[in-house]
Amino acid sequence: MKTCQSVKKKLSAYQDGELSAVQKDAIEAHLRTCDGCRRYLEDLVHTYQLFEALPQIKPASGFSKQIIDRTTRAEELFWVRTLGGAFRLLPASAAMAMLAIVGLLAGTVLGNLLTEDRLNSSRSFSVNYSRQSATLVSLTVFDAIPPSSLADGYFKMANHNPEHNHET
Secondary structure (H helix, E strand, C coil): HHHHHHHHHHHHHHCCCCCCCHHHHHHHHHHHHHHHHHHHHHHHHHHHHHHHEEEEEECCCHHHHHHHHHHHHHHHHHHHHCCHHHHHHCCCHHHHHHHHHHHHHHHHHHHHHHHHHHHCCCCCCCCCHHHHHHHHHHHHCCCCCCCHHHHHHHHEEEEEEECHHHCC
């Protein structure tokens, strides 16, 4: 059975004359003894004959160019296909600078929204907080250990020493 599978895999190459003399002799020896593989080869030869009998179709002019254009277009990123040639005109460095600016603007807006929430929910600030207070609160975003985080709780526990309690 394994021999039949390996022979069937090589029958197309046998039909095309692509096998070495040793491989060709081995397949011919197998075909003399195996009716199934011989019928498979006959079907393959018949299929080749049907293909050769088909009329030759001459492609329209520009057909190859259309195929190349469509495959090239399919490989482009979705947003490049959608926005078209505008991104092809921008050099890579200008596109990166534009992305950096958009990122900075988005970060600023989000940072202001988060700071505003922190100021509104904080009990330590009065309703009319100063601009300097808002700046100080917004700088806590850059703390090495953000307040109310797991690391902050760990350091509070590690630094808690009951012998030196300074509370009165």
